Amino acid sequence: MLTAQQLRWDAMRIFEMNWMQVETYLKGDDRCVLPIGSVEQHGYLSLGVDAILSERVSVEAAEPLGVPVYPALSFGITPYFSAFPGTISLRVTTAVELVRDVLDSLKRAGFRRVLMVNGHGGNAPVGSFTQEWMAANTDVSVKFFNWYNAPKTWAKAKAIDEVASHASWMENFPWTRLANIAMPNERKMMIDTDRLRAANPAQARAIVGDGNFGGLYQRSDDEMLALWRVAVDETRGVIEGPWA
Template identity: 55%
Template structure:
């Protein structure tokens, strides 16, 4: 259940019987012809669908992340690593203070990975808490489904092109783009990255049939739900 559909009394009542919550992490960055909010939309939606039948509250996705590489694309917003970690600390500590003890972080943006490394520090200060960090798009079964569909899958390609990230007015090439040289790209400043990538797709087709995407999505929802149900360390 979405926190936006609850009032404070509803959350208080939930905490009398359960201590789980979901915190989706997103980003606002270029995704070629897809929405700038793609990472946030996907992280929050997979969280909501996974938690739907469990009655676990899902907080709104954090819409900003760490993405300095793409700042030459208008609309991209990047946080400094220190700012991001401080923000995560405030969010997790605030939820912990209210009584949440089992938190599933559903991350939708690879650039947010410093948070995963930092998480052990937070857990050392909160030994009664359990936090899972779940990169939903490359979790084992979901990534296997992606690779079985088309192994050339990358940022802003078909693997992120769902009906809810697609923009009706957007148009572009339908050609299969070769994979970018990631080692070269990582050495470039933002303007150089934009010159190298063009539209922003790292490589692959811009889209695939919705039936294929739905099958991948259902695997992602099921894999996320299993973590909520039984992924907690004792």
């Protein structure tokens, strides 16, 4: 039998737990964290940025609370980047049905408070769906939380550099940049986001160019770690509450 202390220590990533530990955990708590990201172009950075960051911020936020974290649902909704090699886009219906099956499974296991930590703006339809799912599953509370533009994290990013965008410095952490890939030193002009919204995938690729929407490509690790600490703290607060 595991002690509460051992559970606290072990219960972080669901991949580091067995089913007996989950069963024991659920006798004392009913929260879990489900990160969701995207596999899509991020300029010179990893195609996995949105999945890497949503999972990592979840794990670091949940760790002291002992709340288990599922592996990120890596694939998201990103049709506009489909002309960039390596990008994978789920249809809205696929993404929604995938999340329905996951939430049904979590409910069946006994989880009653689920925090979805989202790292990708295109996944907004999934957030709408969680509201619909909750209306039909009134014993489960699901929060859909965009970690990257939550108020404190967004304010911290803007305080570091007003121009922060997709695939810019703002997403360039030691754990999303690639070894031996040099970053341009320039401060890229913001792309025309109104044109981008009107564009098909091939046009979008032409508008976006290397993938950065605008701003510097990299800032100091000190600044990035300071931003990260704000994001981890803010995400932890959302795991803590409020819950319905």
